[in-house]
Amino acid sequence: MYRKKTTPTQDDPQEDEDKPEWEYVPRDSKKMEGKNHEDYSFTIPFLHGNVDHVVVITSKQEQCNNNINGASFISTCFNGLNALSGVGIVSLPYAMASGGWLSLILLLVIASSAFYTGLLIQRCMDTDPTITSYTDIGDRAFGKTGKVIVSITMNLEVYLAATGFLILEGDNLSNLFPNMKLEVYGYHISSTCGFILLVSLIILPTCWLRNMNILSYVSASGVLASMIILGSAFWAGAVDDIGFQEKGELLNWNGLPSAISLYAFCYSAHPVLFLCFALCTVTYSLMAVIGYLMFGSNAASQITLNLPTNKMSSRVAIYTTLVTPIAKYALFLTPIVNDIEARFQHSYNKRTCSFLTRTPLMISTVFVALYLPFFGSLMSLVGALLSATTSITIPCACYLKISGIYKRIGVEMVIVGFVLLSGVIVAVFGTYVSFVDIISHL
Structure with missing residues (x-):
């Protein structure tokens, strides 16, 4: 909406006569008071407008302002790299083992598609200054x-x-500790399930935090963690006598849906800087190639499970892999918690509402993890059904509708339509294969 500017006082500098008498005020201006556009993020997990973290996708004007000094560009680039850097890197050798060497082309296709749809999201934002979150784009x-x-x-x-x-x-x-087993009231608990329960107890207090600043600083080390894991894996192969002797398959048609689904999981964020996508894609490709050369078709769903635990390089990679999820867990649940609390906060005390929301939510994830402890299959399902949808399909559909280019056939419409169709194909076939794989493990 627009409002009339307040008349300057005598102490204020006199306004120019040619300045407009009315100024633009965004919707929900009270909610946005004290915040600028940079306070809203379009990355996973911070996809909602009420989470105060650095934006990765910005408007054109902000990008021009950010490019004025190098420090802002470096900061933006780091945030973009951190948004893309995640635990998905440990599953890339398994993805290549599923699809073969040529599946690496699909990694480049997914990266290109995600980069392009990131630009589409930016264009959607530029059409309306009140758009501050991904859900706003869907609403628009x-x-x-x-x-x-x-x-x-x-x-x-x-x-x-x-x-x-x-x-x-x-x-x-x-x-790391294969001989750890639990027995509670006559029930045998495997080491994996036991450690899931133990880790959930460690993480639970972080879910109760109202201020996530400390966790966000730790989780911002995602870029460093990816470099450490990549370096440790290379060291294990080159120095610790594992070697790079596996030849692998050129192409495995049956495993392609799983491979492309895992690739999609790695690109669930949307930084629009080409440099961010290029660097992350190079890192992902190196990890996939190194892991596949080391273990071939025997690559586990996480490369850390293949590394010998008696070697220092392996332990560095494993410990690095363990630290990051502990810091990021509560941050990932924050958007869900905020949505739930926003609906029930008026009926309950804020602290009570927070406790009653966060604790059951975390307990539910523990039950799912215990019932479906199949990391590769579950992440493949997430990549196909959800990451491909949020990163590729939805941005294309929203852009077609907002821009109106669907009304006329042109080069841009053909390109967007092709990317949209590709996202749908990945979602359909990848989801089907992932469901079949999960059911076969039950």
């Missing part, structure tokens, strides 16, 4: 229905990703 394109679909898809994605963190912790701790 398809109304309340679009907003609900985007919100559900994003929340389910971060929920299952957080569940994957617990499985990751359980698998790696069980690999």
Whole structure:
């Protein structure tokens, strides 16, 4: 909306006569008071407008301002790299083992598609200055229905990703301490399930925190963690006598859906800097190639499970893999918690509402992790059904609707339509294969 500017006082400098008498005020200006556009993020997990963290996708004007000094560019680049750097890197050798050498082309295709749709999201933002979150784009394109679909898809994605963190912790701790077993009231608990329960107790207090600043600083080390894991894996192969002797398969048609689903999981964020995508894609490709050369078709769902635990380089990689999810777990659940608390906070005390929301939510992820402790299959499902949808399909659909280019056939419409169709194909086939794989493990 627009409001009339206040008349300057005598102490204020006199305004120029040619300045407009009315100024623009965004919707929900009270909610946004004290915040600028940079306070809103379009990265996983911070996809909602009420989480105060650095934006990765910015408007054109802000990008021009940021490019004025190098420090802002470096900071933006680091935030973009951190948004893309995650635990998905440990599953890339397994993805290549599923699809073969030529599946690496699909990694480049997914990276290019995610980069392009990031630009589409930016264009959607530029059409309306009141758009501050991904759900706003869905609302602008398809109304309340679009907003609900985007919100559900994003929340389910971060929920299952957080569940994957617990499985990751359980698998790696069980690999380090394979003889740890529990028996409670006559019930035998495997080491993996036991460690999932133990880690959940460690993480639970972080879920009660109202201020996530400390955790966000730790989770911002995602770039460093990825470099450490990559370096440790290379050291294990080159120095610790594992070697790079595996030849692997050129192409495995049956494993392609799983491979491309895991690749999609790695690109669930949307920084628009080409440099961020290029560096992360190079890192992902190196990890996939190194792991596949080391273990071939025997690559586990996490490369850390293949590394010998008696070597220092392996322990560095494993411990680095263990630390990051502990810091990121509560951050990933934050968007879901904020949505729930916003609906019930008026009926309950804020502290009570927070406790009653966060604790059951975390307990539910523990149950899912215990019932479906299949990291590779679950992350493949997340990548196909949710990451491909939020990163590729939805941005294309929203851009087609907001821009109106669907009304006329042109080069841009063909390109966007092709990317949209590709996202749908990945979602359909990848989801089917992932479900079949999960059911076969039950």
